[in-house]
Amino acid sequence: SRSIRLAVVPGDGIGPEVVAEGLKVLDALGLTIEQTVYELGAAYWHKTGEVLPDATLEEIRGHDAILLGAVGDPSVPSGVLERGLLLKLRFELDHYINLRPVRLYPGVGTPLAGVRPEDIDMMVVREGTEGLYAGAGGVLRKGTPHEIATQESINTAFGVERTVRYAFELAARRPRKKLTLVHKNNVLVYAGDLWARTVDAVAKEFTDVDVDYCHVDAATMYFVSQPARFDVIVTDNLFGDIITDLGAAVAGGIGLAASGNLNPSGAAPSMFEPVHGSAPDIAGQGKADPTATVLSVALLLDHLGLADEARRVEQAVADDIIERQGAWAARSTREAGDDIAERVAG
Amino acid sequence: SRSIRLAVVPGDGIGPEVVAEGLKVLDALGLTIEQTVYELGAAYWHKTGEVLPDATLEEIRGHDAILLGAVGDPSVPSGVLERGLLLKLRFELDHYINLRPVRLYPGVGTPLAGVRPEDIDMMVVREGTEGLYAGAGGVLRKGTPHEIATQESINTAFGVERTVRYAFELAARRPRKKLTLVHKNNVLVYAGDLWARTVDAVAKEFTDVDVDYCHVDAATMYFVSQPARFDVIVTDNLFGDIITDLGAAVAGGIGLAASGNLNPSGAAPSMFEPVHGSAPDIAGQGKADPTATVLSVALLLDHLGLADEARRVEQAVADDIIERQGAWAARSTREAGDDIAERVAG
Numbered sequence: 001s002r003s004i005r006l007a008v009v010p011g012d013g014i015g016p017e018v019v020a021e022g023l024k025v026l027d028a029l030g031l032t033i034e035q036t037v038y039e040l041g042a043a044y045w046h047k048t049g050e051v052l053p054d055a056t057l058e059e060i061r062g063h064d065a066i067l068l069g070a071v072g073d074p075s076v077p078s079g080v081l082e083r084g085l086l087l088k089l090r091f092e093l094d095h096y097i098n099l100r101p102v103r104l105y106p107g108v109g110t111p112l113a114g115v116r117p118e119d120i121d122m123m124v125v126r127e128g129t130e131g132l133y134a135g136a137g138g139v140l141r142k143g144t145p146h147e148i149a150t151q152e153s154i155n156t157a158f159g160v161e162r163t164v165r166y167a168f169e170l171a172a173r174r175p176r177k178k179l180t181l182v183h184k185n186n187v188l189v190y191a192g193d194l195w196a197r198t199v200d201a202v203a204k205e206f207t208d209v210d211v212d213y214c215h216v217d218a219a220t221m222y223f224v225s226q227p228a229r230f231d232v233i234v235t236d237n238l239f240g241d242i243i244t245d246l247g248a249a250v251a252g253g254i255g256l257a258a259s260g261n262l263n264p265s266g267a268a269p270s271m272f273e274p275v276h277g278s279a280p281d282i283a284g285q286g287k288a289d290p291t292a293t294v295l296s297v298a299l300l301l302d303h304l305g306l307a308d309e310a311r312r313v314e315q316a317v318a319d320d321i322i323e324r325q326g327a328w329a330a331r332s333t334r335e336a337g338d339d340i341a342e343r344v345a346g
Numbered sequence: 347s348r349s350i351r352l353a354v355v356p357g358d359g360i361g362p363e364v365v366a367e368g369l370k371v372l373d374a375l376g377l378t379i380e381q382t383v384y385e386l387g388a389a390y391w392h393k394t395g396e397v398l399p400d401a402t403l404e405e406i407r408g409h410d411a412i413l414l415g416a417v418g419d420p421s422v423p424s425g426v427l428e429r430g431l432l433l434k435l436r437f438e439l440d441h442y443i444n445l446r447p448v449r450l451y452p453g454v455g456t457p458l459a460g461v462r463p464e465d466i467d468m469m470v471v472r473e474g475t476e477g478l479y480a481g482a483g484g485v486l487r488k489g490t491p492h493e494i495a496t497q498e499s500i501n502t503a504f505g506v507e508r509t510v511r512y513a514f515e516l517a518a519r520r521p522r523k524k525l526t527l528v529h530k531n532n533v534l535v536y537a538g539d540l541w542a543r544t545v546d547a548v549a550k551e552f553t554d555v556d557v558d559y560c561h562v563d564a565a566t567m568y569f570v571s572q573p574a575r576f577d578v579i580v581t582d583n584l585f586g587d588i589i590t591d592l593g594a595a596v597a598g599g600i601g602l603a604a605s606g607n608l609n610p611s612g613a614a615p616s617m618f619e620p621v622h623g624s625a626p627d628i629a630g631q632g633k634a635d636p637t638a639t640v641l642s643v644a645l646l647l648d649h650l651g652l653a654d655e656a657r658r659v660e661q662a663v664a665d666d667i668i669e670r671q672g673a674w675a676a677r678s679t680r681e682a683g684d685d686i687a688e689r690v691a692g
């Protein structure tokens with residue numbers, strides 16, 4: 001069997017705990033995995049003053065995929081690790097698709113009353129390499145009453161089109177074949193217009209896909225009042241960040257939300273990570289739910305063309321959820337990983 | 347009794363219907379109101395090609411307050427009326443505080459399971475005159491594969507500080523005395539840093555207010571999973587736009603969400619409007635819920651120093667909600683206004 005070269009970045013907080021369970025589930029599939037573990041994150045930064053050395057980045061490039069836990073720690077100024085590691089990987093490896101399923105598994109509790117699993121089944125295609133995440137902006141007269149701080153959202157036809165195209169291809173493969181552009185084009189007129197024109201243009205090639213538009217503010221309302229309205233959503237980097245956290249919340253919580261930072265061209269390894277953060281408050285206690293990481297492993301398998309294995313992992317999670325109903329709190333991170341891995345091994 | 351000079355902008359869609367009921371409730375208080383109605387919106391734009399002539403803006407300035415219904419119509423390109431009328435008024439009249447209560451009235455259904463009215467009682471203080479709403483940005487090589495579209499968020503110490511100060515003053519007057527800054531300072535580092543430093547600085551003058559920080563993505567999760575976490579929220583223009591729509595959804599829907607666009611200095615009239623839009627799909631059918639407009643009238647009264655009258659209106663709405671429970675759909679916009687006005691007249 002083929003061997004997968006996997007770069008593993010456990011990161012901070014609960015990152016290492018959940019990544020261990022993701023790897024356990026991957027092992028249970030009987031695949032040959034060559035792992036390289038990169039101990040990056042808060043401790044590495046404190047020790048070396050560096051976040052992601054160039055040489056490490058180059059090494060990581062030589063892998064088939066990356067599994068990342070979470071980064072961020074209260075001992076490090078906000079943004080240093082997030083931008084220096086997570087966003088740096090997304091940008092350097094051109095992860096232009098940030099794919100985030102929002103799906104309510106049967107048996108999972110949702111904060112929404114009267115919502116059934118079939119009402120929440122969407123894929124959010126978040127652009128991953130531009131917008132307000134480009135890092136453009138600056139500050140003038142810092143610390144004075146005349147300070148001005150700017151942030152610039154940069155949107156290119158190149159970046160928007162490849163994202164929109166990916167989203168249409170995905171929508172065309174799904175039963176409902178519906179695509180919704182989420183933006184705020186009545187205020188962000190330049191970027192919004194580029195996104196809307198791009199969707200209109202690509203739509204001509206996908207005549208069987210229903211196209212819809214929704215302002216981001218209204219979209220958050222529909223996430224709680226009519227989530228069934230959405231199938232595939234395509235949106236920019238920041239709006240995608242916001243609505244996928246909300247999506248995670250309505251689909252049963254951040255403990256279940258998976259994501260793939262994809263470079264569909266294959267020119268660089270794609271990266272898979274749970275949507276949740278490092279949760280330093282519960283780190284090291286065996287309390288974290290590893291399911292989001294395990295579902296991210298399923299996205300990783302899909303990306304590597306191992307669709308059967310991906311379905312086995314998803315099915316194991318679905319079965320595990322049904323069985324553990326109500327008894328979750330009693331199980332440690334490791335026990336949860338064991339249970340799912342056992343099902344995967346069959 | 348003192349006379350209130352009120353500029354009324356009914357606007358588009360359901361705007362005129364809900365504004366009529368807001369005025370009815372205002373009349374029921376027995377105040378002397380001098381109204382000037384400005385027929386602005388889609389029809390005016392189609393007829394004249396103008397959205398808000400300078401002379402009209404100058405006339406509006408001469409009033410004590412503005413009551414606005416909603417603007418926007420499918421026959422007008424997205425953004426033209428929103429930016430040319432609504433945002434223009436907010437910017438020209440320096441409505442730097444966009445005040446949006448998020449409150450679950452007893453008897454109102456929420457999409458959230460197991461949430462009680464006391465769990466949702468917050469005030470969102472949204473900055474109203476800068477950020478990504480400044481209109482800065484542009485487009486290069488439009489319509490080509492090399493198009494670049496930018497949007498710039500502009501944040502000033504002046505604009506941020508007056509907003510943060512207003513929010514602290516508000517928090518200090520509320521029982522829980524808690525203020526949460528909502529931003530995304532791990533990515534929007536320049537603006538996020540300005541906001542965070544400003545909150546830290548002003549906090550020194552309000553030592554009895556508890557200060558908290560929450561990333562906007564996480565905030566949307568907490569809105570559905572733990573809304574009780576929030577008391578006063580202070581945030582920028584775009585994040586405030588997004589989370590107040592979500593807030594409206596969890597607090598029983600957009601039919602109840604009120605807002606005030608305030609110029610606390612009094613140098614120009616403040617503007618009061620429901621958070622909902624023009625809803626062209628239900629316009630003219632007497633189906634719109636006027637409650638959001640009526641609650642906006644309560645904010646207007648508060649702003650004009652008529653606190654007793656404001657409480658009477660809020661109480662009338664609260665009583666009306668309890669009484670109408672479950673029977674809402676049977677009542678027209680006008681009947682709803684009549685019912686609330688009758689209670690106010692008492």
Ligand SMILES: CC(C)[C@H](C(=O)O)[C@@H](O)C(=O)O
Nearest residue numbers: 082083086241275532533563
């Ligand atoms: C940690 C942060 C930089 C990141 C983001 O904003 O993209 C996170 O919120 C996410 O959604 O993956």
Ligand SMILES: CC(C)[C@H](C(=O)O)[C@@H](O)C(=O)O
Nearest residue numbers: 186187217428429432587621
């Ligand atoms: C209509 C639109 C420009 C406006 C905004 O984005 O501020 C609206 O969504 C609101 O929240 O009042």
